[in-house]
Amino acid sequence: MEIPRLLDGRLKFRHLVLVDALARQGTVVGAAAELHVTQPAATRSLHELEDILGVALFERGPRGITATVFGEAFTRHARAVLAQLTQAGRHVVELADADRGTVVVGTHLAGSNVLLPRAIAALKKERPYLTVVVREASPDALLLELEAGRIDFVVGRLTSPPGERVVRRKLYDESVELVVRASHALAAREAREDEVLGELLDYPWILPGPETALRREVEEFFARNGFALPENRVETTSFLTVRQLLLETDVIAVLPSLIIRDDSRIARLPVRLDPVGHSVGLTMWADRTLSPSAEALIRSLEETAAGMAPQL
Missing domain, CATH: 1.10.10.10 (Winged helix-like DNA-binding domain superfamily/Winged helix DNA-binding domain)
Known part of the structure; x- marks a missing residue:
């Protein structure tokens, strides 16, 4: 040919x-x-x-x-x-015009609630006229946007090893928790893990979407403990939806620990999800030159993550 x-x-x-x-x-x-x-x-x-x-x-x-x-x-x-x-x-x-520019960053649940907002706030103090565009979507959708150049990089969970097409850079490791609103009946219980897990199935749940790696790990966790997934559930990766349902209903949610760390309205349940956890970091397209604005936000993310490390 x-x-x-x-x-x-x-x-x-x-x-x-x-x-x-x-x-x-x-x-x-x-x-x-x-x-x-x-x-x-x-x-x-x-x-x-x-x-x-x-x-x-x-x-x-x-x-x-x-x-x-x-x-x-x-x-x-x-x-x-x-x-x-x-x-x-x-x-x-x-x-x-070195003081201006635009950076487009994609994000999903992990990293979107604490790391990214803090990094953006720090960056805007130094470069107030730099525009930061944040796009939230599922990991697969963000990878497609990254490939097409519609976003500069992704902040969130690192779900697979680096390959030829993408470069992943870890910023920190984070655990995953089962959480409820602070006034939930389960929040005040002190029970063994196996006793609590069986009782949780009677409550409504929020689980990560089926397209996420975290969802697969949660499914494996339930299977290891001899349970099927709760039938009464909502599936979403939207933190705003998760938080509102947590605060207004008896729902149980699976969330990264940093998301609820400083919120007194939300309580952790005494159920260990080990080995469910993840690394949070940057996903970038290999062999692509980043703009000065993108590089500036990446530096801010790295500095912010380093400052958070003792609290993780």
Whole structure:
């Protein structure tokens, strides 16, 4: 197969943007709507790109489109190019005005309640005109945003070892707790772990979403102790939702210890979840140049985490 000439002027940036949108949306209609073009225009652009590459990038089906092996590979490269161009533009702007800039950080439950707010507050004292954009989503969704360059890095739980595509940097280790509101009937009990765990199943629960590593570890914890997951449960990674339900109902929640450490309205239950725990840190895309603003927030996160270490 002859290597396609991608620098002969036929390949346009709109082709790269289209491939990214098609892969995420799963339909030509959805991609066209996102890019504010007509469906025929999107279809025509896709045909142009497939002619340039000499392969089919997507398979058409009754419910939408599915990327072929060629489509998956080219989409990764397209996202890398778009991400680098986004970073390049921001880098030039920030070099022209060193006190300003924008950093976009993704976060999920771990690290979002204490570490990230403190680091942002410290950074804003030094660079008040730097804009920090925080996007909260599931770990898998954030990795997709990171790959496409729509966020600079992720702050949260480190769930897998470093690979070729991402770099993970640990900031601290954190335990996981079972918690209830301070006035909960279980909060004042002093019982052995096995006695308490059996009684907990009669209460409503909040568990991490099934897409998270923490959820899988909680499931394994219950299985090791001979119990199925509680049937009366809510599944979410939204801390605001978790906290409000904790304060207003008899729900039991699984949360990282730092999230509830300074909240007198929430109490820990005497149930050890060992070995359920995690490392909190940074997830960055390998071989991608970070903007000065992103580097500044990373330094603030590292300094903040170091100052928290004796309290962990």
